[in-house]
Amino acid sequence: MEEKKITWSTLGRIVKNQKFLNSLIWPEKKWLMLGMAFLSVLVSIFPFLRSGAEALLINLLTTTKNISFYNQDLIFYAVLFLVASFIPAFIRSVDRYFEMIFWYYVDEKFKFLVAEKNSQLDIATHEDPKKKDLFLRVREDALFRVRQFSERQFRFIIDILQIVIALGVLTTSSWWLLFIVLLSTLPELLVESKYGRRTWATRADQSENWRIFWRYHNYLESLRHVVEMRIFQNVKYFLQVMKKTLFGLRVEEKRHEKDRLHDSFLSQVLSQGTLAAVYLYFIYQVVNGEILIGTFLFMLASLGTLRAGLSGLALNLARHYEDSLFMTDLVNFLTLENIIKSRRQSYKLSRKNPPMVRFDNVSFSYPETNRQIINNFTLEIKAGEKLALVGLNGAGKTTLIKLLCRFYDPSSGGIYINGHNLKEIELDSWYDQIGALFQDFGTYDMTAKDFISSGRISPSASMREVIAAAKKSGADDFIKKWPNKYEQMLGKEFTGGLEPSVGQWQKIALTRVFYRQPRLYILDEPTASIDAEAEAKIFEQLENLPDDITVILISHRFSTVRKADRVAVVADGELKELGTHEELLAQGGEYARLFKIQALGYE
Numbered sequence: 307m308e309e310k311k312i313t314w315s316t317l318g319r320i321v322k323n324q325k326f327l328n329s330l331i332w333p334e335k336k337w338l339m340l341g342m343a344f345l346s347v348l349v350s351i352f353p354f355l356r357s358g359a360e361a362l363l364i365n366l367l368t369t370t371k372n373i374s375f376y377n378q379d380l381i382f383y384a385v386l387f388l389v390a391s392f393i394p395a396f397i398r399s400v401d402r403y404f405e406m407i408f409w410y411y412v413d414e415k416f417k418f419l420v421a422e423k424n425s426q427l428d429i430a431t432h433e434d435p436k437k438k439d440l441f442l443r444v445r446e447d448a449l450f451r452v453r454q455f456s457e458r459q460f461r462f463i464i465d466i467l468q469i470v471i472a473l474g475v476l477t478t479s480s481w482w483l484l485f486i487v488l489l490s491t492l493p494e495l496l497v498e499s500k501y502g503r504r505t506w507a508t509r510a511d512q513s514e515n516w517r518i519f520w521r522y523h524n525y526l527e528s529l530r531h532v533v534e535m536r537i538f539q540n541v542k543y544f545l546q547v548m549k550k551t552l553f554g555l556r557v558e559e560k561r562h563e564k565d566r567l568h569d570s571f572l573s574q575v576l577s578q579g580t581l582a583a584v585y586l587y588f589i590y591q592v593v594n595g596e597i598l599i600g601t602f603l604f605m606l607a608s609l610g611t612l613r614a615g616l617s618g619l620a621l622n623l624a625r626h627y628e629d630s631l632f633m634t635d636l637v638n639f640l641t642l643e644n645i646i647k648s649r650r651q652s653y654k655l656s657r658k659n660p661p662m663v664r665f666d667n668v669s670f671s672y673p674e675t676n677r678q679i680i681n682n683f684t685l686e687i688k689a690g691e692k693l694a695l696v697g698l699n700g701a702g703k704t705t706l707i708k709l710l711c712r713f714y715d716p717s718s719g720g721i722y723i724n725g726h727n728l729k730e731i732e733l734d735s736w737y738d739q740i741g742a743l744f745q746d747f748g749t750y751d752m753t754a755k756d757f758i759s760s761g762r763i764s765p766s767a768s769m770r771e772v773i774a775a776a777k778k779s780g781a782d783d784f785i786k787k788w789p790n791k792y793e794q795m796l797g798k799e800f801t802g803g804l805e806p807s808v809g810q811w812q813k814i815a816l817t818r819v820f821y822r823q824p825r826l827y828i829l830d831e832p833t834a835s836i837d838a839e840a841e842a843k844i845f846e847q848l849e850n851l852p853d854d855i856t857v858i859l860i861s862h863r864f865s866t867v868r869k870a871d872r873v874a875v876v877a878d879g880e881l882k883e884l885g886t887h888e889e890l891l892a893q894g895g896e897y898a899r900l901f902k903i904q905a906l907g908y909e
């Protein structure tokens with residue numbers, strides 16, 4: 307953990323964070339920021355104008371006998387006093403308006419920056435448990451604090467200007483007074499910053515527990531999980547775990563609050579006591595005729611503003627410091643570098659050449675693990691070939707797909723597309739050729755048509771193509787029976803939504819791949835939840851794809867697999883057998899064994 311103590315480098319860090327955020331905000335909101343700065347200056351000046359005019363007014367009234375209502379000085383001071391009294395109300399309204407506009411802007415800006423960054427980070431970074439804590443702190447805390455942090459710089463203008471002006475006023479009385487007042491504020495500053503740091507440190511220490519808490523919290527909100535919990539009768543158990551976790555998390559925070567109460571009480575005694583002494587001193591001066599009543603009131607008001615400015619500054623500095631720790635998280639997050647890097651001068655694949663894929667002696671272990679999941683895997687997939695990958699659960703089939711999509715880089719060996727190492731290919735030009743259906747595909751709450759046409763983003767989704775794709779996957783059969791047909795809202799959480807069955811979801815997801823019209827289909831158990839008859843039809847579609855379209859299909863159904871041009875059998879991350887269905891059967895190896903087991907089941 308960094309930054310346990312407040313040092314110059316922590317202050318440097320605050321400045322750095324502020325600079326980083328402002329460099330994002332300033333170019334887009336110059337005028338708003340300048341406007342807010344200007345208003346802050348006005349806000350700090352007006353209280354002095356008002357109490358100054360008031361002092362002059364009182365001095366005039368108390369020293370001039372039989373003063374006329376039309377006395378020139380009187381009129382001038384009175385007008386000054388009135389103007390200085392009512393203008394701040396208008397300033398405050400405008401200030402509030404600017405502030406809200408600024409808040410909304412910062413909130414939107416950073417919500418999107420974080421979402422965008424999340425989507426750009428590679429899978430390996432997302433799966434890194436250490437990064438997960440950072441992600442959580444960014445989502446739960448930093449996003450909420452970034453608004454305060456960027457807004458508070460204007461508070462500083464007010465605090466500092468008020469202090470400077472008040473000091474200027476009070477020095478006309480006596481300068482040693484200032485020292486006492488300044489010194490008495492110091493403990494407050496120390497107390498605030500001490501607890502600011504603790505709050506962050508506790509949060510940071512307990513990130514993982516907070517993650518557990520939120521995970522359980524989400525389970526209880528997800529229908530899928532709640533249904534399971536009810537039937538397993540363990541809702542109570544989940545609630546108890548949550549309670550225990552939250553209670554544990556709060557124990558330390560509650561203790562901090564108690565300590566803080568104690569410390570801030572002491573620091574208040576000191577500063578309020580000092581103030582009382584200074585008041586007495588001023589009264590003494592008035593009694594001795596050293597200052598006029600109006601001046602006395604002006605000094606009191608200035609002293610009050612000075613105190614307010616100083617404790618405001620202390621409080622704001624402390625909060626700023628606390629927020630800055632979270633801002634460091636945000637800055638770290640926004641500047642995270644991907645592990646998988648696209649070279650600057652990378653090779654662009656052309657859609658003209660159908661992709662030929664070659665795994666060349668690929669070995670791979672997942673980051674931060676020791677077990678080698680893929681072992682010296684070599685396989686060439688010709689352009690236009692329909693290849694089936696088979697193997698037991700955990701053999702490494704999905705991992706091979708992830709490597710092919712460059713979610714990870716091989717630990718050794720390489721993957722080549724048309725002879726170019728995947729590491730040197732511009733990923734966008736590669737993804738342009740791929741249509742993938744992952745085993746754990748995502749479902750989206752949008753209309754069927756929007757979801758399917760999201761397979762290929764173009765200015766106008768063609769309904770004709772959507773339907774044609776749905777016919778290939780067999781989804782058309784049920785979509786056209788829905789009340790709103792292709793405009794049907796998917797997912798039950800939105801008005802008029804309808805929950806497709808698991809198999810239907812899979813068909814819809816597959817439709818999206820067909821709609822994309824890729825050069826390379828990557829299908830990871832695309833028909834796992836689809837009935838045998840529909841599956842046969844889908845595979846017929848895949849078989850009938852033009853000769854230059856490649857298909858890599860993972861499936862456990864041999865009725866489908868047997869129709870592929872070639873079958874690759876994967877076991878323990880190695881390529882065990884390769885050939886046509888007939889060849890592999892004749893070999894009498896693993897493939898033949900698995901095939902016979904399934905065939906027996908049908909007899």
Ligand SMILES: Nc1ncnc2c1ncn2[C@@H]1O[C@H](COP(=O)(O)OP(=O)(O)O)[C@@H](O)[C@H]1O
Pocket residue numbers: 433672675679697698699700701702703704705706
């Ligand atoms: N993200 C991951 N991190 C670490 N290990 C993983 C990860 N994903 C999969 N594995 C491991 O890799 C092995 C192969 O998994 P996978 O490729 O999904 O198998 P298959 O698709 O053939 O069933 C399994 O032992 C699994 O536990």
Ligand SMILES: [Mg+2]
Pocket residue numbers: 703704705745830
């Ligand atoms: Mg798999």
